[in-house]
Amino acid sequence: MESFAPTQPVATLDAEERGAFVIRVYQHLLLAIGAFVAFETVLFQTGIAEAMFDFLTGASSAWLLILGAFMVIQWMATSAAHNLENEGLQYAGLFGMAAGQALIFAPFLYYVFNDPKNGSGSVAAAAVITVAGFAGLTVVAFVTRKDLSFLRPMLMWGGIAALALIVVAVLFGFQLGIWFSVAMIALAGGAILYQTQQIMARYPSHAHVGAAVQLFASVMMLFWYVLRLVSQLRR
Structure with missing residues (x-):
């Protein structure tokens, strides 16, 4: 999580401002x-998703380059989204994160869409499960009185x-294998619980873009591994 200048966190404000x-x-x-959906559509319509899939299929070690580039993009986008003095940079970080996620997802989605045992049904199922899981975790984070800060070292x-x-x-x-996907789904769920509480406890009221980017990264990780698990179970 990012460090902020000492400003009043949302949790100390009245109910209307918190809402x-x-x-x-x-x-x-x-x-x-x-x-993310818009960027992904462009990648598929222009053939970039297919080209990325072909490239990664021919050289599996290229995944390390893609992963490294994604981590740099994610770090830059997160930092920009938390720049509370520059609203333009915050939105650049948000759209940069969406673009980075679209790039890392493109070859995986291309594979799933073109796999006879999966296809669009697997993507739709994973999306529904992700939305339902995120909604449930959000409710738990908001209604529980337990401090979930103990999750931070485990998540790291x-x-x-x-x-x-x-x-x-x-x-x-x-x-x-499948158990790795299950473990990563649990990790993403823990991150969503932790971050949902933290954005209320630590973020000032004008840090909503940064808070959204934090949650977006965890939601996309949850979606990735739910889709991976669904596609594994259908093979």
């Missing part, structure tokens, strides 16, 4: 999702371990 902040956050989360360790496993799998050519 207005939450509405702005989820409006911008929907904006990021809409931008889980993220580092997952990244190491992905790199090793790419380098040595072995498959990460």
Whole structure:
């Protein structure tokens, strides 16, 4: 999570201001999702998604380059989205994150759409599961009185371990199975719980774009691994 200048967090404001902040956050989360769909459509219509899939199929180690580039884009976009002094940079970060997610998803979605055992049905099923899971986790985060800050070290360790496993799998050519997808779904769910509480406890009322970007990254990770699990189960 980003560090902020010492400003009044949303949790200390009255109910009306807290409600207005939450509405702005989820409006911008929907904006990021809409931008992702738009970018993805362009990648498919122009043939870039197919070209990325062919490139990665021919050189599996290229996934490391794509992953590295995505991590740089994600870091830059997150930093820009949390620049509270420049609203233009915040929106650049939001759309930059949507574009980065569209690029990393493009070859995977192309594979699923063109797999006879999966196709659009798997994508639709994964989208529904992701929305339902996100809604449920959001409700839990808002209504629970338990402080979920204890999740932070576990999420950090889980993220580092997952990244190491992905790199090793790419380098040595072995498959990460169904249980890895299940574990990553749990990790994404934990991130959504933690971040939902934190944006209320730590973010000032004018940091809604940064909050939306944080949630968007976790929602997309949840969608990725739900779709991966659905496609694995249908093979």
